[in-house]
Amino acid sequence: MYDSLARDYDRFNNWANRLAAELPFIESEIAGLKIVGQSNVLDAACGTGMHAIALARHGMTCSGADLSPRMVAQARNNARHAHQKVDFRVAGFGNLANVFLHQRYDVLLCLGNSLPHVLTENDLAAALSDFAACLSPGGLLLIQSRNFDAVLARRDRFMPPETYSDPDHEWLFQRFYDFEPGGLIRFNMVRLKRRRDAEWHARVVSTLLYPQTQALVNNALIRAGFVTISCYGSMGGDPFDPRSSGNLVVSAHKASPGQ
Secondary structure (H helix, E strand, C coil), X not given: CXXXXXXXXXXXXXXXXXXXXXXHHHHHHHHCCCCCCCCEEEEECCCCCHXXXXXXXXXXXXXXXXXXXXXXXXXXXXXXXXXXXXXXXXXXXXXXXXXXXXXXXXXXXXXXXXXXHCCCHHHHHHHHHHHHHHXXXXXXXXXXXXXXXXXXXXXXXXXXXXXXXXXXEEEEEEEEEEECCXXXXXXXXXXXXXXXXXXXXXXXXXXXXXXXXXXXXXXXXXXCCEEEEEEECCCCCCECCCCXXXXXXXXXXXXXXXX
């Protein structure tokens, strides 16, 4: 799915607004580590790399990984245009520590509803163990996913449409869920594109998600060796309400020896 979205991904994300809203919270969480010198950050499932690039611009040493080669190519291109040095590599959950040669990071980010792409509880455990292997003792893990407690309770299917235009073309992106019989969710995206005043051309792509509730994620983090787990309802640090929050944002730390 994401290889086919790589060229359009930055069109349906308003990065100026999103980063303005999210970076203060991310940087506040990182500041709590009280690191001497530059923070070392790995953005897992980095997409087109915009979070890593923004943090590099703010003086951090950043790397990024994504399973999609075309997303990684776009991230490298974005970094070049931003004149930022970020080490982007192709790597998926469960293989990060191997690809980055067991380098230890102060911070690992997993944003943009990426973690639900692991489709079983065993795969979730493997992903979180891989995250822990990438972090230094006491290192920060920050996860941002949809609040699937609310999605499942309300059977929410549709997300707000996103639009983009340039002088010659218009795009419309509509995302929605199908609830599969086995408990997974199919995430669909319809991309409509046209030249000005011409016919729309539609394309649909989809992938499966594992709707991870707060309790599931918290328990998996504890088993993977994370402590000091805090949950928020947004990337602004709002309190988490399983009934109404749009997001489940989890901050956790890799246990230090003796914890």
